[in-house]
Each structure stands twice: as structure tokens, then as C-alpha cells.
Amino acid sequence: MFALMSASGENRRLVAVQALLADLYGVPVAVGGWERLEPWAVARVLVRGAGTARTVIVKWVRAGPAQVRSEPWRLRAELATLQFLSEDLGLALAPQVIAADVSAGLLILEDLAPRVALDRLIRRDGAAAHLGLLAVFARARGELSAATAGRAGTYRARCAAVGYAAPAGGAAEGRLASLWERGHQDAAALETPVAGAAASELTAVLEELNAPGPFLALSHGDAESNNIMVHEHGPADARLIDFEAAGYAHALLDAVCLYVPGPGWICVGDPDAAGLAGQYRRALARGVPEAQDDRRYGFALASACMCWALLRLQRFAVLDARAPGDHSRLQLVETLESAARTAEAHRTLPHLAGWARRTADALRRRWPDADLDFTDRARFPPYTPRQNG
Numbered sequence: 001m002f003a004l005m006s007a008s009g010e011n012r013r014l015v016a017v018q019a020l021l022a023d024l025y026g027v028p029v030a031v032g033g034w035e036r037l038e039p040w041a042v043a044r045v046l047v048r049g050a051g052t053a054r055t056v057i058v059k060w061v062r063a064g065p066a067q068v069r070s071e072p073w074r075l076r077a078e079l080a081t082l083q084f085l086s087e088d089l090g091l092a093l094a095p096q097v098i099a100a101d102v103s104a105g106l107l108i109l110e111d112l113a114p115r116v117a118l119d120r121l122i123r124r125d126g127a128a129a130h131l132g133l134l135a136v137f138a139r140a141r142g143e144l145s146a147a148t149a150g151r152a153g154t155y156r157a158r159c160a161a162v163g164y165a166a167p168a169g170g171a172a173e174g175r176l177a178s179l180w181e182r183g184h185q186d187a188a189a190l191e192t193p194v195a196g197a198a199a200s201e202l203t204a205v206l207e208e209l210n211a212p213g214p215f216l217a218l219s220h221g222d223a224e225s226n227n228i229m230v231h232e233h234g235p236a237d238a239r240l241i242d243f244e245a246a247g248y249a250h251a252l253l254d255a256v257c258l259y260v261p262g263p264g265w266i267c268v269g270d271p272d273a274a275g276l277a278g279q280y281r282r283a284l285a286r287g288v289p290e291a292q293d294d295r296r297y298g299f300a301l302a303s304a305c306m307c308w309a310l311l312r313l314q315r316f317a318v319l320d321a322r323a324p325g326d327h328s329r330l331q332l333v334e335t336l337e338s339a340a341r342t343a344e345a346h347r348t349l350p351h352l353a354g355w356a357r358r359t360a361d362a363l364r365r366r367w368p369d370a371d372l373d374f375t376d377r378a379r380f381p382p383y384t385p386r387q388n389g
Contacts, residue, residue, distance in 0.1 A: 061105035074244040076164035081243040115229035127383035138276040145251035146287025148218035197351040205303040212250035221245025223254040269382025298346025309339035324369035336360040
């Protein structure tokens with residue numbers, strides 16, 4: 001099961017992990033193997049010591065500016081978030097931190113096996129075979145926000161304790177900062193400008209997301225089905241993972257993945273028909289009662305979905321240069337249309353919804369290969385995987 005390492009960098013990590021755990025347990029520890037978990041800087045390590053054997057998960061900071069997700073702050077962000085959830089709030093929603101050496105860029109976590117990532121099960125069997133686990137996923141998203149709403153001060157203190165300077169504006173600060181300008185530029189390139197009443201609605205969207213009020217909660221930062229570990233058969237005690245991009249932001253940003261396709265999918269289907277929308281909203285309302293207000297909730301949800309659609313539209317120039325049939329083209333069209341459907345279903349943002357549909361129509365004309373019916377469930381069942389990058 002475990003492959004012994006040959007690379008000097010990995011050997012150094014083994015030695016560091018062994019020393020860190022020996023110091024923690026106060027007894028000699030032997031690290032017997034290293035199973036790299038691709039694609040990120042993560043491995044499962046077999047540890048023997050004090051008459052027991054167990055596996056742990058090791059995460060480390062990648063080296064070199066060319067490496068994806070190599071920023072040192074990511075490990076500190078995850079450490080602070082996991083400690084906040086387990087030690088400050090007493091929640092069993094994420095793996096436990098066993099040990100950490102932030103100066104060495106190492107984090108040792110509880111191994112969640114035999115849980116597996118939900119997206120792997122969906123890709124293998126299709127979403128219809130795992131509706132119960134998708135409900136667990138939706139509920140966990142709401143539970144995270146409900147449990148952390150109103151606790152931003154405690155979170156900031158935890159961040160400060162590990163030397164992480166959390167963005168003052170929360171997890172969404174960076175991606176919202178340039179959304180107005182970039183959104184207008186991308187729309188103009190397609191000759192579907194965000195103007196008039198649609199521009200006024202976009203202003204209201206950004207105001208909502210930048211000032212969440214009671215909806216301010218811990219955002220995962222990458223709330224997708226690859227970041228939840230579930231039991232394929234057995235108890236529903238799922239765990240959320242990979243909090244490198246976590247931070248306080250509008251809670252509804254973490255609900256977008258239920259309505260609008262994330263990076264891994266062409267489409268995600270109808271969360272209301274599948275019961276996922278209700279699971280999420282009921283869980284959220286237990287900690288954020290304002291989620292029971294249809295008007296307020298609908299506006300916030302539609303705002304979050306429109307924000308995601310505008311962010312994904314920034315890929316237009318890249319996708320325009322790709323060959324016909326590229327799945328990412330299909331995904332972009334469906335992203336715009338599903339965001340519009342969400343706004344229409346909640347009877348809000350009518351002008352932005354109209355702009356999203358016009359922009360999707362412009363893409364369909366420009367990319368005949370993407371002029372398809374994404375509501376055709378025979379051809380595009382919920383959680384149809386995207387095959388391209």
C-alpha cells in the first residue's frame with residue numbers, strides 16, 4: 001500500500017514528521033511509509049510507536065514560485081481554521097490537527113479513511129446513485145455557516161495566534177475587489193454590456209456580498225464536492241477538508257455550488273427538485289434565522305450565483321481560443337444560464353438575469369458546439385463531469 005520514498009525532499013519531510021510526532025508523543029516514532037495523494041502536496045503516512053500503528057495525513061507547502069498553491073500563508077490559514085472549528089467551537093466537521101510546524105511548512109492531520117471524496121463516487125456512479133450523500137454535502141455546507149456565524153472575532157484571534165493575517169474583508173475580498181471592472185470588460189467583449197438597470201443590480205449584488213450582516217460566516221473558499229469526505233456505506237458523519245482558502249465572508253457564497261456548476265462539472269441540475277436546497281437552507285437557518293426570510297435569502301443567493309457567473313466569465317478569452325467541443329465552453333454557457341435560473345426562481349435581479357441569458361446566447365452563437373440543451377437530463381444528468389481544464 002505504501003511506497004517508500006526516494007526523493008531527497010520527501011525524505012526530509014519524513015524525518016521532520018518523525019521528529020514532530022516523537023516530540024508530541026514523548027516516545028520514539030517510526031514512519032514506515034509514504035503514500036502520495038495527488039494532485040496536491042498531501043500524503044498518507046504510516047506511523048508506528050508506543051505499541052500502536054496508525055496512519056496520518058501530512059500536508060506541506062510546495063516550493064517554488066511556479067508551483068500552484070505554493071503560498072506559505074495557505075498552511076497557516078488551514079491550521080487556524082481547523083483549530084478554530086475543533087478547539088474553539090467543538091465541531092466535528094473537519095479533520096483534527098495532530099501536530100503542526102508552520103516554520104517548516106508541515107501540517108499533520110487525522111486520517112479520515114475509510115471516508116472517500118464525494119466527487120469520486122459521483123464520477124464513478126453518477127449523482128442519482130448518491131442523492132443521500134449529496135444531501136449530506138448540502139447539509140454540511142449549511143451547518144458550517146450556521147455554527148460559525150457571529151464568531152468572526154474568535155476566528156481572527158485564532159488566525160493571529162498562528163501568524164496568519166486573515167484578509168480584513170473576508171474570503172471574498174480579493175475576488176470581489178475587481179469584479180465590477182472586469183465584469184464590464186468581459187461583457188463588453190461579447191457585446192452584451194452590463195448597463196442601465198442591470199448595472200444598478202450589479203451594484204446591489206456587490207453591496208450585499210461585501211456587507212453580509214447576519215450572513216457573515218466562515219466560508220470554506222472552495223465549497224465543492226471534492227472537498228467533503230463521506231462514507232460510501234455507513235454513518236453520515238462527513239468531514240469537510242482543504243480549508244486553505246477559508247475566511248469569513250457571505251454564507252451564501254458556499255451555497256453556489258448547489259445551483260451553479262463549479263470547476264468539476266458541466267451542470268449540477270436542480271437542487272430544489274433533488275431536495276438539496278432545502279437541506280442546506282434548513283441547516284443554515286438554525287444558526288442564521290434570517291435565512292427563513294424568502295426575499296432576503298433569495299436575493300442573497302441570487303447575488304452569490306451572479307458573482308460566480310461573472311468570475312467565470314473572466315475565462316472567456318482563454319476558452320475562445322480552444323478547439324470546438326471543449327467542455328469548459330459548455331460549462332460557461334450553463335454557468336450563466338443556471339445563475340439566471342436561480343435569480344428567476346427567487347424572483348429577484350431580473351435585469352441581471354436577463355443580461356446573463358443574453359450573454360449565454362452570445363456565446364451560443366459564437367460557439368455552435370456549445371449551443372446545447374443543458375436541461376436535457378438524458379444527455380446532461382446532474383453533475384455531468386467536465387473533462388477539460
